[in-house]
Amino acid sequence: MQLGFADRLVAAILAKRTPLVVGLDPRVVQLPEGLQPTDRSLQTQAAAVEVFCRGVIDVVAPLVPAVKPQVAFFELLGPAGMTALHNLIGHAREKGLLVIADGKRGDIGSTAEGYAEAWLGRGDQAAWGADALTVNPWLGRDALEPFVRCVELEQAGLFVLVRTSNPGSRDYQAPLADGLAMFERVARDVEALAERTTGACGYGSVGAVVGATWPQELSRLRELMPSTIFLVPGFGAQGGSAADVAQAFDSDGLGAIVNSSRGVIFGWEAAARRHLAGRDWQKAVELAAEDAIAQLRADTAAGKL
Amino acid sequence: MQLGFADRLVAAILAKRTPLVVGLDPRVVQLPEGLQPTDRSLQTQAAAVEVFCRGVIDVVAPLVPAVKPQVAFFELLGPAGMTALHNLIGHAREKGLLVIADGKRGDIGSTAEGYAEAWLGRGDQAAWGADALTVNPWLGRDALEPFVRCVELEQAGLFVLVRTSNPGSRDYQAPLADGLAMFERVARDVEALAERTTGACGYGSVGAVVGATWPQELSRLRELMPSTIFLVPGFGAQGGSAADVAQAFDSDGLGAIVNSSRGVIFGWEAAARRHLAGRDWQKAVELAAEDAIAQLRADTAAGKL
Numbered sequence: 001m002q003l004g005f006a007d008r009l010v011a012a013i014l015a016k017r018t019p020l021v022v023g024l025d026p027r028v029v030q031l032p033e034g035l036q037p038t039d040r041s042l043q044t045q046a047a048a049v050e051v052f053c054r055g056v057i058d059v060v061a062p063l064v065p066a067v068k069p070q071v072a073f074f075e076l077l078g079p080a081g082m083t084a085l086h087n088l089i090g091h092a093r094e095k096g097l098l099v100i101a102d103g104k105r106g107d108i109g110s111t112a113e114g115y116a117e118a119w120l121g122r123g124d125q126a127a128w129g130a131d132a133l134t135v136n137p138w139l140g141r142d143a144l145e146p147f148v149r150c151v152e153l154e155q156a157g158l159f160v161l162v163r164t165s166n167p168g169s170r171d172y173q174a175p176l177a178d179g180l181a182m183f184e185r186v187a188r189d190v191e192a193l194a195e196r197t198t199g200a201c202g203y204g205s206v207g208a209v210v211g212a213t214w215p216q217e218l219s220r221l222r223e224l225m226p227s228t229i230f231l232v233p234g235f236g237a238q239g240g241s242a243a244d245v246a247q248a249f250d251s252d253g254l255g256a257i258v259n260s261s262r263g264v265i266f267g268w269e270a271a272a273r274r275h276l277a278g279r280d281w282q283k284a285v286e287l288a289a290e291d292a293i294a295q296l297r298a299d300t301a302a303g304k305l
Numbered sequence: 306m307q308l309g310f311a312d313r314l315v316a317a318i319l320a321k322r323t324p325l326v327v328g329l330d331p332r333v334v335q336l337p338e339g340l341q342p343t344d345r346s347l348q349t350q351a352a353a354v355e356v357f358c359r360g361v362i363d364v365v366a367p368l369v370p371a372v373k374p375q376v377a378f379f380e381l382l383g384p385a386g387m388t389a390l391h392n393l394i395g396h397a398r399e400k401g402l403l404v405i406a407d408g409k410r411g412d413i414g415s416t417a418e419g420y421a422e423a424w425l426g427r428g429d430q431a432a433w434g435a436d437a438l439t440v441n442p443w444l445g446r447d448a449l450e451p452f453v454r455c456v457e458l459e460q461a462g463l464f465v466l467v468r469t470s471n472p473g474s475r476d477y478q479a480p481l482a483d484g485l486a487m488f489e490r491v492a493r494d495v496e497a498l499a500e501r502t503t504g505a506c507g508y509g510s511v512g513a514v515v516g517a518t519w520p521q522e523l524s525r526l527r528e529l530m531p532s533t534i535f536l537v538p539g540f541g542a543q544g545g546s547a548a549d550v551a552q553a554f555d556s557d558g559l560g561a562i563v564n565s566s567r568g569v570i571f572g573w574e575a576a577a578r579r580h581l582a583g584r585d586w587q588k589a590v591e592l593a594a595e596d597a598i599a600q601l602r603a604d605t606a607a608g609k610l
Contacts, residue, residue, distance in 0.1 A: 025416070042430055072412055072419035078432035079388040086384045106441060107377055107409055108471040111330070114377035125347055127383035136411060138443035138466060140473025161443060166413040168445025171494070172487060177480030182487065186477065 005098075005132055005157030006207075006229060007199035010254060012065030012098055017305040018293045019253070021100065022060045023233070023261025024053050024069040024088070028077075030266050032281040046080035049073070053088050056265050059286045061095035063293065066131075068231075068259055071103040089129055098131045100231070104161060106136035112146040120147070120156035132157030134209055134231070137186050138172075148193055151205050158206045160190045163221065165211025165234035187224045194228040203229045203255060210248065212240030212258070218247035222255070230256040236263025236292060242299035253301040264288045310403075310437055310462030311512075311534060312504035315559060317370030317403055322610040323598045324558070326405065327365045328538070328566025329358050329374040329393070333382075335571050337586040351385035354378070358393050361570050364591045366400035368598065371436075373536075373564055376408040394434055403436045405536070409466060411441035417451040425452070425461035437462030439514055439536070442491050443477075453498055456510050463511045465495045468526065470516025470539035492529045499533040508534045508560060515553065517545030517563070523552035527560070535561040541568025541597060547604035558606040569593045 003011070013019050026049040028037065037048040057067060074085035092099050105115040119133040135147050137160050147158050163173055163183040173183040180188075187208065194204025207229035210221055221230070230248045234240040235258045248256035267288025268281035297303040308316070318324050331354040333342065342353040362372060379390035397404050410420040424438040440452055442465050452463050468478055468488040478488040485493075492513065499509025512534035515526055526535070535553045539545045540563045553561035572593025573586035602608040 027415070040430055042432065070412075070416055070419075072410075072416045072423065076419045076423040076432055078423075079384060079391050081432065082387040083384040104412055104441075105377075105409070107375075108469060108473075110332070111375055111377045114375075114381045118377065118380040118383075125345055127347065127381055127386065136409075136441050136443050138441050138477055139469050140471060140476040140478070142471055142473030143469075164413060164444050164448075166445060166447055168413075168447030171445035172443055172491065173445070175482030175487065175490070177482045177487070182477060182480065182482070185480070189476070 002155045004155050004197065004199040005151065005205040006197070006203045007201050008131070009065060009098060009157065009229065009257070010201035010203065013254065013257070014305060016063060016065050018064060018296060019249070019257045019302050019305070020064045020289065020293050020296060021066045021068050021231070021257045021259045022056065022064055022264050022289060023102070023259045024056065024067055024265065025261040026053055026073050026265070030269070032268060042078045043080045046077040046084045049077065049081065050084035050087060053084075054091055055282050056285055057088065057092050057095055057097065059282050060264070060289050061092070061097055063286070063289050064097070066098035066100055066257065067092050068100040068102050068261075070261065071101060086128060093129070093131075100132040100134070100157070100159065101128060101130035102134045104134050104136050106139050106143060108139055108143045112143050116147045116150035120150045120154050122154050132159060134159045134161065136161050137189075141189055144193070148197070148206060151197055156205070159209045159231040160186065160206065162186050162190055162208040163210050163214060163217065165213040165240070169211065184224060187221055191225040191228055194225065198227055201254070203227055207231055209233065212245045215240070215244040215247060218245070222247060231259065232256055233259045236260035242295040246300040249301040251301055253304040258296060260292050264292060307460045309460050309502065309504040310456065310510040311502070311508045312506050313436070314370060314403060314462065314534065314562070315506035315508065318559065318562070319610060321368060321370050323369060323601060324554070324562045324607050324610070325369045325594065325598050325601060326371045326373050326536070326562045326564045327361065327369055327569050327594060328407070328564045329361065329372055329570065330566040331358055331378050331570070335574070337573060347383045348385045351382040351389045354382065354386065355389035355392060358389075359396055360587050361590055362393065362397050362400055362402065364587050365569070365594050366397070366402055368591070368594050369402070371403035371405055371562065372397050373405040373407050373566075375566065376406060391433060398434070398436075405437040405439070405462070405464065406433060406435035407439045409439050409441050411444050411448060413444055413448045417448050421452045421455035425455045425459050427459050437464060439464045439466065441466050442494075446494055449498070453502070453511060456502055461510070464514045464536040465491065465511065467491050467495060467513040468515050468519060468522065470518040470545070474516065489529060492526055496530040496533055499530065503532055506559070508532055512536055514538065517550045520545070520549040520552060523550070527552060536564065537561055538564045541565035547600040551605040554606040556606055558609040563601060565597050569597060572596075
């Protein structure tokens with residue numbers, strides 16, 4: 001029997017000795033020169049994105065525990081883009097990576113069941129076959145329940161959007177109701193789901209997305225969610241430093257994964273500007289990933305991994 | 306130059322003399338016997354779903370202003386399902402229907418731009434080419450902004466999830482902060498966006514999803530959002546009656562659209578059980594749509610259309 005998601009993720013973090021997750025946000029205009037699509041059809045663009053992301057996956061597979069494809073950039077390329085995403089999820093899993101589909105899905109009742117089964121279902125006829133999915137809590141706890149049931153049945157994982165990294169997250173996540181900020185209310189409910197899905201590693205397979213641009217809140221959220229794995233976006237290009245994310249970890253360097261997307265996959269742009277890697281974009285992606293891993297080891301408890 | 310979404314929608318409501326929207330939620334197990342897929346591959350299932358939904362679209366195109374495909378049920382069938390969705394959106398638009406993609410999408414920054422362009426973008430290389438999209442407000446106003454810009458640039462429409470119809474919507478939508486329920490706070494912000502996108506019809510192209518299972522709140526929300534078109538789900542199979550949705554309309558029968566999914570597209574099930582339509586499922590879909598239209602005309606201001 002397969003281990004639960006939290007146990008698989010912690011094992012992968014320990015094996016790779018890093019909590020770094022590489023985000024696959026393939027903007028076509030930013031692809032390396034040699035991979036730019038030769039025409040503007042969605043098919044050609046999707047093919048270019050697939051080649052690029054395969055190249056990124058091949059480079060980072062020995063280095064990190066997981067990749068996080070951003071579904072929006074594949075949806076943007078229509079059916080051909082979704083086919084590319086399907087192929088890339090399969091490729092990443094073959095390479096031993098865990099795959100966190102960043103879809104921020106959410107709906108009610110049987111529609112939520114549909115999304116859960118679509119992204120987290122297993123077997124020959126799995127639609128996408130990811131290991132974990134990001135979900136939006138706005139619709140309420142009963143709307144999360146079909147996803148949690150899928151976590152339990154399919155040994156899958158979930159990351160609930162507790163606190164996002166954008167300035168506007170204050171609008172509906174920060175208001176105080178009965179002395180509790182809305183995101184603290186969600187955090188409390190996510191912790192209950194994490195406790196319900198706790199594996200041998202001590203963490204649950206239901207995790208939380210917590211933006212790194214609110215470092216002063218990370219300790220408070222760590223307190224509120226001791227059993228919950230944090231997915232911290234916003235490291236690197238989005239502005240958070242390794243020191244900013246330090247409070248997300250427990251003293252063993254576990255309990256959190258940190259995502260870098262553009263900083264790694266388009267790291268070759270900066271490298272090329274500095275003439276470090278010339279035209280070898282894959283080498284530059286590797287260097288950028290190693291650099292992010294080193295920063296996390298230097299400035300956080302991830303150094304103990 | 307194309308009219309804005311709100312003006313196109315109101316024109317279609319007036320032309321068809323009904324605010325009924327037919328939801329395309331094609332659960333494979335519920336397809337009519339003759340359309341059941343012959344094997345369990347996702348390709349075969351997606352083909353069956355496409356044939357069924359084409360049949361529904363052909364029947365309802367003369368009767369209603371819009372269809373609302375539920376993206377989850379297409380995602381559930383993987384890349385083949387997404388190809389079917391793409392084809393069906395094109396088919397519905399060719400038949401003169403407006404298409405509201407029910408994707409409940411939401412993300413921040415350039416990712417939100419990606420979703421907006423994916424669903425609402427126009428032109429040869431449009432990924433999906435819907436007229437409008439449902440979006441989730443949890444991430445805040447700045448996360449809605451890329452969608453609103455797409456509304457303005459592409460004459461598209463948006464429906465923001467203000468108040469959903471499930472019991473758990475009380476968890477994060479109902480708490481009071483500074484005397485205002487969270488959903489009222491979202492409603493106030495949506496009204497501002499509706500005013501910013503108001504067309505000649507007097508309503509904005511940014512609308513609100515408001516569940517019909519909270520009829521006591523509809524009047525309050527109508528007051529808070531006088532320029533906002535309501536998309537009211539939950540009519541029919543989900544439990545709301547025509548009388549329950551009456552408060553969503555203005556005195557001319559405008560200002561709201563009411564969605565029925567299962568009650569119409571699987572109306573042939575009930576009809577077959579009552580031996581009304583025998584095996585002709587398309588005739589039964591037509592009768593179910595006409596029945597829903599008649600109920601709305603009888604019990605709401607839609608009778609004045």
